[in-house]
Amino acid sequence: DAKTTQPPSMDCAEGRAANLPCNHSTISGNEYVYWYRQIHSQGPQYIIHGLKNNETNEMASLIITEDRKSSTLILPHATLRDTAVYYCIVRASNSGYALNFGKGTSLLVTP
Amino acid sequence: GAVVSQHPSRVICKSGTSVKIECRSLDFQATTMFWYRQFPKQSLMLMATSNEGSKATYEQGVEKDKFLINHASLTLSTLTVTSAHPEDSSFYICSARETHKETQYFGPGTRLLVL
Numbered sequence: 391d392a393k394t395t396q397p398p399s400m401d402c403a404e405g406r407a408a409n410l411p412c413n414h415s416t417i418s419g420n421e422y423v424y425w426y427r428q429i430h431s432q433g434p435q436y437i438i439h440g441l442k443n444n445e446t447n448e449m450a451s452l453i454i455t456e457d458r459k460s461s462t463l464i465l466p467h468a469t470l471r472d473t474a475v476y477y478c479i480v481r482a483s484n485s486g487y488a489l490n491f492g493k494g495t496s497l498l499v500t501p
Numbered sequence: 502g503a504v505v506s507q508h509p510s511r512v513i514c515k516s517g518t519s520v521k522i523e524c525r526s527l528d529f530q531a532t533t534m535f536w537y538r539q540f541p542k543q544s545l546m547l548m549a550t551s552n553e554g555s556k557a558t559y560e561q562g563v564e565k566d567k568f569l570i571n572h573a574s575l576t577l578s579t580l581t582v583t584s585a586h587p588e589d590s591s592f593y594i595c596s597a598r599e600t601h602k603e604t605q606y607f608g609p610g611t612r613l614l615v616l
Contacts, residue, residue, distance in 0.1 A: 488596070
């Protein structure tokens with residue numbers, strides 16, 4: 391699976407949009423971009439995933455660049471409950487493999 | 502939908518005893534389940550992959566005789582930590598992948614403390 395690079399930490403004011411970047415310059419054509427988050431002392435929570443088109447769900451939006459070498463997870467209106475470690479993971483489709491968690495980005499949402 | 506449960510949520514045991522952790526997919530069938538371990542301030546590390554009806558595949562450095570995994574049904578996998586020692590104290594998390602689908606869903610984790 392392709393390696394990802396994320397900033398170790400970010401801050402965001404409550405109510406503002408949180409934009410979390412991820413670089414995956416070695417991504418190959420059949421690899422999806424997944425985003426999970428882990429709130430302290432809980433299991434990871436699935437957020438969103440995509441292949442090449444931008445995706446949106448009730449939690450977030452995922453913007454993938456045209457060359458697919460980077461992506462941004464957008465939380466449109468961050469709340470204090472969004473404080474968590476966010477993991478960007480790339481994985482081949484139907485690989486059956488586990489997710490390879492890097493160090494992620496620790497997002498702190500402040501009042 | 503896509504809920505994964507774990508039981509117990511936390512357990513304290515004496516050194517030398519065995520502890521069983523259950524992972525259940527509540528509203529979907531999971532051909533494949535994964536077990537991870539997470540030490541404080543570290544990321545999740547994969548321990549093993551279990552496929553329903555077959556033997557688990559362990560990651561390098563994970564002792565299969567110490568961490569027994571059983572995946573006897575499409576909704577249940579168990580991890581048994583045998584002869585637990587204090588260094589086995591950790592946060593154990595399972596995930597399940599719905600059959601024929603991509604996304605994995607995680608359980609809430611089990612915190613194990615071995616005294």
